[in-house]
Amino acid sequence: DAGITQSPRHKVTETGTPVTLRCHQTENHRYMYWYRQDPGHGLRLIHYSYGVKDTDKGEVSDGYSVSRSKTEDFLLTLESATSSQTSVYFCAISEFGFPGGTDTQYFGPGTRLTVL
Amino acid sequence: TQLLEQSPQFLSIQEGENLTVYCNSSSVFSSLQWYRQEPGEGPVLLVTVVTGGEVKKLKRLTFQFGDARKDSSLHITAAQPGDTGLYLCAGARGSGGGADGLTFGKGTHLIIQP
Structure with missing residues (x-):
């Protein structure tokens, strides 16, 4: 199994509070991703990173920010959580970033976030 | 946005039966990957297909x-x-x-009854 951990694994918070989720990898992979998974929507990309301090937006980036100060850590921040951000969040890593469409993406165990 | 439509969304069959799950799009992809996800865990890659017409077997x-x-x-x-x-x-x-990652279908929930 790829060495990917996410913390916390579960969190309940209130609307309007800031929340930070952490993804840590021990594989030294260059590319890291944050997805959210919701019933009826599947997995959707929030933000991704292609190197330290290099990040870009995904399909559903509104209300989220990310930071990557070290290769091994990718943080996802909800500046002011809303109930629509209740979801399961997955971090993923890949070594090559899908050049030519081929690569392997490894997923973390997920964080279940509930915003009341 | 490139969409991937999976069908069926839910499938419950008896042990020993055969089944097929479909993944369709109007867009061309460089590769298609299949993942399997169990409750409380992240998806795990099963296979990647790259060439048009390619067939891969995994048991x-x-x-x-x-x-x-x-x-x-x-x-x-x-x-x-x-x-x-x-x-x-x-x-x-x-x-x-x-x-910029992958575009995922919504998934097929498969239940195999003993």
Whole structure:
């Protein structure tokens, strides 16, 4: 199994509070991703990173920010959580970033976030 | 946005039966990947298909990539309760680096009853 951990694994918070989720990898992979998974929507990309301090937006980036100060850590921040951000969040890593469409993406165990 | 439509969304069958799950799109992908996800865990890659018409086998699972690289199918022979899970297809664009991750279908929830 790829060495990917996410913390916390579960969190309940209130609307309007800031929340930070952490993804840590021990594989030294260059590319890291944050997805959210919701019933009826599947997995959707929030933000991704292609190197330290290099990040870009995904399909559903509104209300989220990310930071990557070290290769091994990718943080996802909800500046002011809303109930629509209740979801399961997955971090993923890949070594090559899908050049030519081929690569392997490894997923973390997920964080279940509930915003009341 | 490139969409991947998976069908069926839910499937419950008896042990020993065969089944096919479909993943369709109007867009061309450089590769199609199939993942399996169990409750409380992240998706795990099963296979990647790259070439149009490609067929890959993984024990009782057969994966096919359409000739035009717009669709894919997963066929399971003699399904077993251990095959139960959420099956996801995902497409990679592959052009311009492709570092922006994968486009996922909504998944097929498969239950194999003993």
